[in-house]
Amino acid sequence: AQSVSQHNHHVILSEAASLELGCNYSYGGTVNLFWYVQYPGQHLQLLLKYFSGDPLVKGIKGFEAEFIKSKFSFNLRKPSVQWSDTAEYFCAVNPSYGNNRLAFGKGNQVVVIP
Amino acid sequence: GAGVSQSPRYKVAKRGQDVALRCDPISGHVSLFWYQQALGQGPEFLTYFQNEAQLDKSGLPSDRFFAERPEGSVSTLKIQRTQQEDSAVYLCASSLEGQGTYEQYFGPGTRLTVT
Numbered sequence: 001a002q003s004v005s006q007h008n009h010h011v012i013l014s015e016a017a018s019l020e021l022g023c024n025y026s027y028g029g030t031v032n033l034f035w036y037v038q039y040p041g042q043h044l045q046l047l048l049k050y051f052s053g054d055p056l057v058k059g060i061k062g063f064e065a066e067f068i069k070s071k072f073s074f075n076l077r078k079p080s081v082q083w084s085d086t087a088e089y090f091c092a093v094n095p096s097y098g099n100n101r102l103a104f105g106k107g108n109q110v111v112v113i114p
Numbered sequence: 115g116a117g118v119s120q121s122p123r124y125k126v127a128k129r130g131q132d133v134a135l136r137c138d139p140i141s142g143h144v145s146l147f148w149y150q151q152a153l154g155q156g157p158e159f160l161t162y163f164q165n166e167a168q169l170d171k172s173g174l175p176s177d178r179f180f181a182e183r184p185e186g187s188v189s190t191l192k193i194q195r196t197q198q199e200d201s202a203v204y205l206c207a208s209s210l211e212g213q214g215t216y217e218q219y220f221g222p223g224t225r226l227t228v229t
Contacts, residue, residue, distance in 0.1 A: 004156070032215060043117075044157075044205070044220040051215050090156050100209070101147065101170060102218060104156030 002027035002093050006105035014113050015083055021076040021108045023065075023091030030096040033074040035065055036104075039087045047089070050074065051096070061085070083114045116140065118221035120206050126227045127196045135191045135224045139208030146189050147218060148181055149205040157205050163189060196228045 005024045013019060025031065035047040048059025055067040065076045074091060088109050092102040119138045127133050139146050145164055149157035150173075159173040165186035174181070178197075183189040193200055203225050207218040 006156075009154075036220075043222045044207075046217050049217065092156075096215075100145070100216070100218075101159040101162055101173070102149075102157070103159070104149075106154070106156045 002031065002095065002103045004091050004093055004103050004105035006091055006108055009106060009108060011108055011110045012113065013081060013110070016080050017112075019076075019078045019081045019085070019110065021089055021091075021110075023074045023076065023105060025072050025074070025091075025093045025103075027072075027093065027095065031093045032096055032100075033065075033067060034092040034094075034102070035059065035063070035074075035076050036090045036092060037087050038090070044090070047076070081110075081112050083112050086110060086112045118206055118208055118219050120204075120221040120224050122224060123222060124225050124227075126229060129197060129228055130195050132192065132194045133196055133226065135193075135204050135226070137189045137191070137206030137208075137221060139187065139189070139206070140219055141187075143208035143210055143219075144186075145209045145211065145216070145218075146183055147207040147209075148189070148191050149207065150175075151203040151205055151223070153202070160191070160204075193226075196226075198228050201226055201228045 033050040036044045037047045050067045058064045090107045091105040094100045148160040151157040161181045162170040163183040178194045180192045203223040205223045206221045209216040209218045
């Protein structure tokens with residue numbers, strides 16, 4: 001079974017600062033990779049995803065993530081955060097073939113101070 | 115269009131009571147998933163349906179948990195004889211097809227508190 005690790009569960013930063021959230025997974029085969037975001041009071045929604053091709057993927061609201069296969073990582077980045085980026089961010093994976101149940105990390109609670 | 119809806123949004127149950135949680139997926143979505151999210155944790159997989167067939171129930175924590183999707187649309191997650199450790203947010207997600215490349219759309223969740 002696959003597993004996902006996210007570090008630095010709580011992140012506090014000021015507006016305009018850069019954000020990078022780490023995600024490492026363990027799985028023997030090829031995987032699909034996702035970042036989901038949950039804004040306060042809202043449900044989980046997809047931020048970006050990687051299936052194949054260019055390992056640098058761009059998502060909504062200026063976020064991007066880079067898949068580094070050799071490091072089993074899929075780190076999320078945003079060059080300049082806004083107060084509205086305050087949310088909880090979850091990394092998730094599922095196998096490229098077969099059962100598409102998602103395995104999630106524990107999440108990063110990000111607070112952006114105006 | 116309408117997203118995934120879940121009801122009730124909040125449920126308080128006394129230990130030992132049975133509860134039923136409902137999920138209305140996006141119309142036409144073949145696949146339906148249930149996840150459990152404990153406080154401070156990420157969602158954890160419980161079970162998966164493709165149409166009315168329950169193809170994977172390996173994540174159900176005990177035989178007190180039961181899920182069904184009899185007509186391939188609405189799904190119900192039932193927990194019998196609730197325990198305090200069942201307190202969590204229960205998330206439902208649906209996707210158009212079963213392959214992993216299809217995005218899962220999540221509902222708002224049902225927050226279950228067992229007292």
